Amino acid sequence: SMPAGGFVGTWVIDGVSYTASAATRFEQEHGAFAVGACVEVEYISGTPRQATKIATEHDYKCSGGSGGSGGGGEYHGEMYGIINSFPQGLIGQWQIGGMTFVADASTVFEQERVSFAVGVLVEVKFYTDANNVNHAIKIETKYDTEGGQDGGHGEGHEGHEGHAYGRVDAMPSGGLQGTWTIGGIDYIADAATRFEQEHGAFSVGANVKVRYYTNNAGQRVATKIETTSETGGSTDPNHFKLYGFVEQMPSPGFVGQWVVNGVTLTADVTTQFQESHGLLAIGAFVEVEYTQSGGVNHMTKIETHVPPGAGPNDDFGRVESNAVAGALRLDASTAVWIIGGKSYLVTPATDLNDLGGALTVGNYALVNSYSANGQLVATRISGVTLSHQIFLPATSR
Known part of the structure; x- marks a missing residue:
């Protein structure tokens, strides 16, 4: 509890x-x-x-993960971040996502997907000791975010892709190619952009989802x-949703200017x-929920x-199926999809x-997922068109 007023x-x-x-x-x-x-309280x-x-702190410091492995660790956390620099022999000081981590002989290094390099996205599991030093327990590569941004509309944009929900503020005249302003943010549509109008015609004021x-x-x-009839889970009909990667953020703390996939947003003490x-x-x-006024994007929540x-x-x-009978809705909010006999929770962030x-x-699909509370949660579902199928006879020895 805290004082009222x-x-x-x-x-x-x-x-x-x-x-x-x-x-x-304060x-x-x-x-x-x-x-x-x-x-954090000093007294x-x-x-x-x-x-x-009395000062607000990172959530992980109150998650109950104190003590344990790592030689006197106090608070355990994890993060996904971009490698800024790392020691040649891996043992020593790493700069990841704007934070410093110390790796030692007990740190587990995994490079199955891609080798360690500047610009690679990694997952870090760590603990913070009583001297506020972050010790890496495990560093695992995910994918390289360097290059490939101008490779067209195909795959290969890892670390630079995103999607958003919002109202159309402006759209090209005389066609669909050109600059669209959706939820106060500009997007470029070209000859390769696909357009679907299953939930009404495109118009200023129409609610849309954009993948970019x-x-x-x-x-x-x-x-x-x-x-689309969906809002990405916004808490207010006048709020918009943006999903993307953090490129810049305030330091220290969270209050100030952020950049997410090239979009500048402002956070204050009212932001969650x-x-x-x-x-x-x-x-x-x-996931960013924001409002737009006078050319300023104000974050109400970032998660x-x-x-x-x-x-x-x-x-x-x-x-096989999902929570909606018949064809899958690509704009669906949280729902359960069944693919290859497994159930996946699909959220607005998927x-x-x-x-x-x-x-x-x-049809067939590739699914990337993680487990949470006994449920597989899909991070990405990619449709696949099979050009050939080979059937082989079963054999036994």
Whole structure:
């Protein structure tokens, strides 16, 4: 609990009472004070304890993962981030996603998908000790984000792709190719962009979903624009949703200017910061809910997700069903899809890629996923068109 109507008074933090006075320093760089928020408190012993400083902190420091492996670790966390620099022999100091990690002989290194290099997206499991040093428990490569941004509308845009939900503010005249403004953000549609109008015709004010990637010039190139009845899970009909990768963020703390896939957004103490699947860092894949006014994009919420294709599981199978009877809805909110006999939770953050084949019942798909609370959650579902099938006789020895 915390004082009502201000910060001075009695705070109960992790079951312990603290008294805050006018001399107490209050810092909200990692989000606003609220019941349930993770905070650090500095105090003078007494009954009750006198708080000299109360500051919001990263969620993982209150996740209950204290102690344990790693030689005196206090708080355990994970993150997805871009390698900025790393030691030649892997042992030593790493710069990942704007943070510093120390790797030693006990650190596990995995390079199955791609080798370590600057620009590679990695997953880091770590602990933070009492001296605030981050020790890497495991560093695992996911994919290379360098190059390939201008490779057309096919695959190969890992670390630069995204999708968004919003209203059409402006669209090209005399055709569909050109600059679209959706939810206050510009997207370029070209001859390869696919358009679908199953939920009404394109018009200013129509609600659409856009799948895109950022090219080397920083432009968001639309691979598909479709009308939709979905909002991506926005909490307000006047809010928009953007999914993409963090390119810039404030330091220290979270309050200030962010850049997500080339879009500049502003966060303040009213913004909700949720580190659901790793820390907020450079290279993190995030869901952003925002409002747009006077050319300024204000974040109401930013939440981390496992990046598309970065889950540990890759499977292939025939699309059997989902929560909607008949053909699969590519704009569906959270639903269960059954592919190859396995059930997958599909969320608004899931990358639904039907470029290589229609995601309809009876067709085939590649699924990348991770496990959460006993459920497989899809990070990406890619349609596949089979050109040949080979049937071989069963043999036995």
